[in-house]
Amino acid sequence: xxxxxxxxxxxxxxxxxxxxxxxxxxxxxxxxxxxxxxxxxxxxxxxxxxxxxxxxxxxxxxxxxxxxxxxxxxxxxxxxxxxxxxxxxxxxxxxxxxxxxxxxxxxxxxxxxxxxxxxxxxxxxxxxxxxxxxxxxxxxxxxxxxxxxxxxxxxxxxxxxxxxxxxxxxxxxxxxxxxxxxxxxxxxxxxxxxxxxxxxxxxxxxxxxxxxxxxxxxxxxxxxxxxxxxxxxxxxx
Numbered sequence: 001x002x003x004x005x006x007x008x009x010x011x012x013x014x015x016x017x018x019x020x021x022x023x024x025x026x027x028x029x030x031x032x033x034x035x036x037x038x039x040x041x042x043x044x045x046x047x048x049x050x051x052x053x054x055x056x057x058x059x060x061x062x063x064x065x066x067x068x069x070x071x072x073x074x075x076x077x078x079x080x081x082x083x084x085x086x087x088x089x090x091x092x093x094x095x096x097x098x099x100x101x102x103x104x105x106x107x108x109x110x111x112x113x114x115x116x117x118x119x120x121x122x123x124x125x126x127x128x129x130x131x132x133x134x135x136x137x138x139x140x141x142x143x144x145x146x147x148x149x150x151x152x153x154x155x156x157x158x159x160x161x162x163x164x165x166x167x168x169x170x171x172x173x174x175x176x177x178x179x180x181x182x183x184x185x186x187x188x189x190x191x192x193x194x195x196x197x198x199x200x201x202x203x204x205x206x207x208x209x210x211x212x213x214x215x216x217x218x219x220x221x222x223x224x225x226x227x228x229x230x231x232x233x234x235x236x237x
Contacts, residue, residue, distance in 0.1 A: 003201065003235045005150075005175050006115055009186035010126035010135070012208035014112070015142040016103030019210065025101045033090045037083055047075045055129055056161045060170070064128050064155035091134040099141045105207070107225035109143035114229070116148065118236065124152035125171050125184060127162045127191060131155055150175075162191035168198050183235065185228060189215045196220070201235065203228050 008014050011022065027048070031041035051071040055064040062070075072080050080087075115122050126135060132154045136146045146152060151174055153167075160167035172179055179199035186192025186202075188210040196202045204222035211217065221231050 002181060003120070003183060003232075004177055004181045005121040005123060006183045006185060006232065007123045007125040007171060007175075007195075007200075008112070009184075009188065009192050009205075010124055010138055010142065010152075012187040012210060013185060013192075013205050014108040014124075014144070015138055016105050016208050017101070018208070021101045022098060025098050026095070029094050029097050030087075030090060033094050034083070034087065037086060038079075047072065050075065052129055055155060056164075058159050058161060060159035060166060063157065063159050064161065065131070067159070068155060088131065088133075091131050091137075095134050096137060099137075102138075102141055103208075104141070104143065105225065106143060111225055111229055111232075112144060112148060115232070120236065121150050121175070122148070123171065123175060124149040125168075125186075126153060128153040128155050128158045128167075129161065162188075163194045165194060165198055168195045168200065172198070172200075183232070189213055189217065189220075193220055203231055 011017055012019060027045050030048070031039065031044050034044060035041060051068045054067045054071040058064055058067045069081070069084070112122055124139065135152060135154045139146050139152070153171065158167070158170055160170055168184070172182065175182065180201070183201040183203060184192055184195035185205060187205045187208050189204065190210070190213045193202050193204060202220055204217055204220040205224065205228060206217070206222050207224055209217070
């Protein structure tokens with residue numbers, strides 16, 4: 001089938017990172033920002049993980065944003081809703097400090113732009129756990145601009161998360177394409193390669209490989225950006 005769109009994951013794919021380092025610095029900056037407002041750091045980390053879990057379990061009946069804040073309010077009460085502008089401001093400002101624990105690979109932007117020059121549609125299928133400002137920031141840390149993607153998923157604009165197959169069904173719906181006309185590129189076996197179950201072509205980027213399920217990665221086309229380009233050239237002809 002004709003390949004018309006390549007969908008990329010972001011964290012650990014276009015943006016190199018150690019996920020534990022990223023998460024640690026993110027929570028360090030968030031809790032430092034919110035401590036003066038009465039949020040005890042350890043409890044806030046625990047609450048944020050719990051509400052993130054509600055997004056992961058979301059079944060599409062509401063946006064991930066709504067699922068997150070409903071649970072956050074269940075934990076903290078009305079106080080957190082009053083403080084929501086402060087928390088949201090964090091993602092537009094202090095969150096930028098997380099960049100220092102992320103890597104950079106110029107080949108990420110190069111392959112996206114190479115595809116666009118060839119007339120191939122490009123989307124960002126990043127797990128939608130963050131608001132738009134935080135997602136746009138991470139896109140820029142990877143050397144790209146948000147508008148270079150036809151669309152990208154954030155917690156505001158979708159009601160599913162990886163590894164739920166319905167997440168991929170929704171991005172395919174937005175693309176207006178059958179699964180066989182798309183390629184999913186990601187670094188996480190459990191979250192990204194599941195797209196193959198829907199009939200999508202997949203490529204496992206191994207630079208920052210995550211394989212919590214202990215799968216045999218030889219069942220997937222895999223490698224670094226150079227191998228990815230060869231794979232895509234073969235598919236695109």
